[in-house]
Amino acid sequence: MSIQLCGAMVIDRGGDRLEGRLPGRQGRLLLAYLVLNRHRPTGRDELVEALWPNALPAATESGLNSLISKLRKLLGPGVVDGRSSLRLVLGADDRVDTEVATAAVHRAESRIALGEWTKAWAPSLAALFIAEREFLAGEEATWVLDQRRHLAEVHVRALEAYALAALGTGGTELPAAVRAGRALVRLMPLRETGYQVVMRALAKQGNTAEALRIYTDLCATLREELGVSPNASSQAVCDELLRA
Numbered sequence: 001m002s003i004q005l006c007g008a009m010v011i012d013r014g015g016d017r018l019e020g021r022l023p024g025r026q027g028r029l030l031l032a033y034l035v036l037n038r039h040r041p042t043g044r045d046e047l048v049e050a051l052w053p054n055a056l057p058a059a060t061e062s063g064l065n066s067l068i069s070k071l072r073k074l075l076g077p078g079v080v081d082g083r084s085s086l087r088l089v090l091g092a093d094d095r096v097d098t099e100v101a102t103a104a105v106h107r108a109e110s111r112i113a114l115g116e117w118t119k120a121w122a123p124s125l126a127a128l129f130i131a132e133r134e135f136l137a138g139e140e141a142t143w144v145l146d147q148r149r150h151l152a153e154v155h156v157r158a159l160e161a162y163a164l165a166a167l168g169t170g171g172t173e174l175p176a177a178v179r180a181g182r183a184l185v186r187l188m189p190l191r192e193t194g195y196q197v198v199m200r201a202l203a204k205q206g207n208t209a210e211a212l213r214i215y216t217d218l219c220a221t222l223r224e225e226l227g228v229s230p231n232a233s234s235q236a237v238c239d240e241l242l243r244a
Contacts, residue, residue: 001014001095003095005035005097006134006135007133009022011031026051027067029050029136030051030071031088035098036098038090040087041086044061044086053141098135098147102150104126105123105161108127108158108161109157115168121162124165128158128159128162130154134148135148156191159183163193163194164197166201167181174204177197177198177200178201178205190221195214196234199237203244212241215234
């Protein structure tokens with residue numbers, strides 16, 4: 001089974017698309033919550049709070065029972081396990097996009113730490129493509145917002161890993177490093193890594209003057225926002241550019 005919770009919800013079981021048969025909006029929320037918390041039992045009271053955070057409907061218990069029954073029937077025997085507390089049971093080969101993104105960005109960062117730039121490229125892009133899509137669009141429950149914050153962090157980490165991988169690979173990937181570095185600067189203007197990537201990539205392309213202008217932008221941003229100077233790593237990149 002492949003479950004996509006970011007962007008349009010997709011539930012694919014061996015080519016059979018199931019999302020259209022979920023019991024409405026509450027059914028989608030129930031499935032998403034069980035997926036995110038599938039490594040522990042989830043009590044019914046917790047599920048009620050997750051599905052109806054603002055106002056409880058009449059006959060809440062029967063409404064929850066109906067949703068659970070329909071979800072069991074849709075997913076098949078043994079997938080929704082338990083009675084007083086529930087747990088979603090997925091196989092080792094089943095895929096959940098949020099978990100794929102988290103694992104992929106960790107692999108990318110590990111490869112970056114080892115200087116294996118080409119091996120970091122694919123997992124960083126995989127995490128980036130997933131995390132940039134909105135999780136459960138249109139929903140505003142607390143647990144939904146918490147998951148979006150987590151994915152926003154994954155997105156930043158993946159963008160940084162991709163920028164560093166493209167920079168380390170060099171050659172035809174240098175323009176991608178510049179684009180990813182600039183995107184990181186726009187997204188996190190106080191995160192110096194983006195500026196460093198852009199400066200190094202521009203310098204490798206022979207655009208040293210423009211790279212120095214990026215350093216000037218970094219200095220101005222940090223001075224205006226925090227009243228501080230760039231860190232030692234950024235200053236070292238600037239010193240290399242000046243020597244060049």
